[in-house]
Amino acid sequence: MAAEEQEEQEEGGKRPQFGNRQLRDPSRVFQHNAWDNVEWSNEQESAAYQKVQENSSQLVPPEKQEEYESKANGFWDAFYTIHENRFFKDRHWLFTEFPELASPSGGRRCPDGHVTEGGTGGDAHPKEVQAEICRGLRDMGLGEGAFPGETASYRIMEVGCGVGNTVFPILQNNPDPGLFVYGCDFSSTAVELVKSNPHYDPSRCLAFVHDLSDERASYPMPEQSLDVIVLIFVLSAVLPNKMQSAVSRLSRLLKPGGSLLLRDYGRYDMAQLRFKKGRCLSDNFYVRGDGTRVYFFTQDELGVLFTSAGLETVQNVADRRLQVNRGKQLTMYRVWIQCKYRKPRDAAQQGNRAP
Template sequence: MEVQGGGELENASKHEAEAEYHSHDFEWEDLKAKVEADPAFSYHLSPFPGHATTATTSPLPPSSSEAWRSFHRHHASGKFFKERRYLLKEFPELLNSKVCAKILEVGCGNGSTAVSILRSSESVTVFACDCSKDTLEKANEIISSTKGIDIKDRFHPFLMDVSKETFPDWLFCKACQSSLGKAAELLLDPSHHKIRKEHLVFLRENQCCVGGMDFITMIFTLSAIPFDIMPTTIEQCVSVLKPGGLILFRDYGLYDMTMLRFLPHQRVGFREYVRSDGTFSYFFSLDTVRELVHTAGLIELELEYCCINSVNRKNGKKMQRVWVHGKFQKPTS
């Protein structure tokens, strides 16, 4: 479920885009003070009716997954997303990874992240899931036709809605598969369509994952699902990550320009919004991300706001973008 991150830069040159993505043009605290002092933005700050400010429960609109599939169908040309070369600078571990590293991309969209990773090394293997069959086909088409990349046995896209389904058992290492048994079939509670937490605990405590994923990328993916599903989504990722492996995270940050553009009627929870096309978006604070990853047992290596000034080349309007950048490690013991 790749979302609309960085689309405003698509007309900039690659060099300019990379420079912008890797600078801190303003202080997040200054933006926070400005937003919170402006009455026009007060509806973004107030508690959501019936919900605590921690957003412990916020239902996903029933049509959300289909809305994302529809979104990808409408943008099937592949022009909407640009190759994310900047990620290799943000996450140099991908460039310096060992031979035969295995990477899982959760919510791959049309392959704008995977193509950069595959180009960076001839020995990495990328597993990539998305809820849209159309966008997976487009990703495979784009990557297969990219010069300089041989994807034979290196790119494995598979259909999966991470907000509702569990990873297929073949994604786990072989040692883990033998201990997993029928537990994988029980991970999904058919009566509530949610992952059973007790089974996730089973996975975390009983699987070694010595042959699991070296890296998991979550690039503008977690924000596309409701807050109350996020903990089990991260737990799932931890279950297929080998000890010492990294989750590489980038997503919408609190007070990003996109958040401030939402109207009051589009607000469906605390820091949660639905676009006019039915797609969902959450905006993260550092504290929220920190609590999510610590609860999942991950070690925080990096966590910060990335604050970027970009300019709409059509109308010259300045835009203040905020993303959250993070690196989190699965303990080795």
């Protein structure tokens, strides 16, 4: 999770769902912290394009680019070492925008702990086939205790969990004993901060170090085992040429009917326009002063990534927002993209192999 995300937070309370705060009277601009669906004029769009052309005209030298890649984990460790828990802020918008993060209640379990009736997490099965399912799981080596969270009825994983800004709100807001939450991050420092949090409960969650872009790195759960995967301001930190393989591997972890939820930086976001010459790595991909990197997406780019991984579109919207600093009387234009993609329910019959 990158530093600019702090600017997204509200001053207090659960914010209205995206799209509900319309600025109809410009004289009222400082009455709220942010306004949704702000229309950009042709002049503003053109100015943003020109700014990007300027700040990307001088690329970071190849040898420095290699250094940013080889030392990426060190840069993120340093980031969390500096910020530690001071960086933690609740994401008040989580459950408004992503109700999928509230796990379904109920559901009976077979002796191995697998849900057999009730619930809607994708594990539910008619009672008459429960024994066969459990036998099959045991034959595959997936009996009770085969992987952390194996007996849970609803499993959520956040990739790029940082210090727990999503993991802990989910655990605190949902006491369902059938819920298990995984959180992984590239930074070992961030993962240690999660584990040292007083709300960290190994019986309900697992934090682990993982490099999303490393094709050799394995996950601690089998394919088709997750109900929800969350990517919040993290895919943008991956090298563009490694994004597709990373998304395809995540897709294989989802159960048929499972969801992938994303929120990330959009093209011409204020953060992109603020970069100076010499910070651009490649088209729309930059390095910050602290060595961490960020890409700025279009909706179409994300659509191609997810549909190529065998997922179907539920939502893909641009959140063009006017943020307001009422104290300094400043306005800031942000562009984020919010996506929801679902694995088809017939994916199990297709072998669950994304392209």
